[in-house]
Amino acid sequence: MNSTLFIIGIIGNIISVLVFVSPIPTFWRIVRSRSTEDFEAAPYVLTLLNTLLWLYYGFTKPDGLLIATVNGFGAVMETIYIVLFLVYAADHAKRVKTTKLVAALDIGFFGVVFATTTFAIRGLDMKIVVIGLICACLSVFMYGSPLAAVRRVIASRSVEYMPFFLSFFLFLNGGVWAMYAILDKDVFLGVPNGIGCFLGGIQLVIYAVYRNSKVGCQSQGTHEASYDASTSLLSSYADTHGQNDVSTHV
8 A cells, every 4th residue: 555545544534533423422412311312223223334344345355454444443433322322212112123223234234245245255356346336335325315404404594404514524534535545446435435525515515505594493402413313324424314304324
């Protein structure tokens, strides 16, 4: 790995870490109140799946260490979030629902991908292609999820549901990893992050247009729920989901 690629990868790791730790205020609130209230676990379950797949891709691909390290950190953080969600679930039904999601996606789906690529696909190049395609498709879906927040901002003429720093870091995250992918000639990493950079740029433009709008003032609790949903769907990321409106991504 040349020095330029390594430096860009390190920068990408730092920015991605900022994205992964962004839900901490939300979970601090959950711990203090000892309840998940109306927050949804799906974004964190899906983001964990995304990080696990990219971690596997990073370990499988030669010179994929920097991809593996940041997604390893992300997997740890998302696991902590999910454990806290299970501990402080508002009711038994929500705890059961979260457990089923983890079993189906983070254990079941990831396990199928891992087993299939490990035992059914022998060539390293083909294995990288299959894992890379799955990761890229999932990441494109995740990067597209904040468009729901863009629609809400336009409709309400308020940026309350689209935190600036989340959009900014998603833009930077996508741009840096897209640059890394171009230098590394990695189309699977480049396509989703290039799309993520573009969509992040759109969010920043929308924010600039509506940031001074006085319309659509909402309660602090609703704002924090919206912030929580947005932060979880970004991975090598992110996502924006309403308090009771969750789209799956990772």
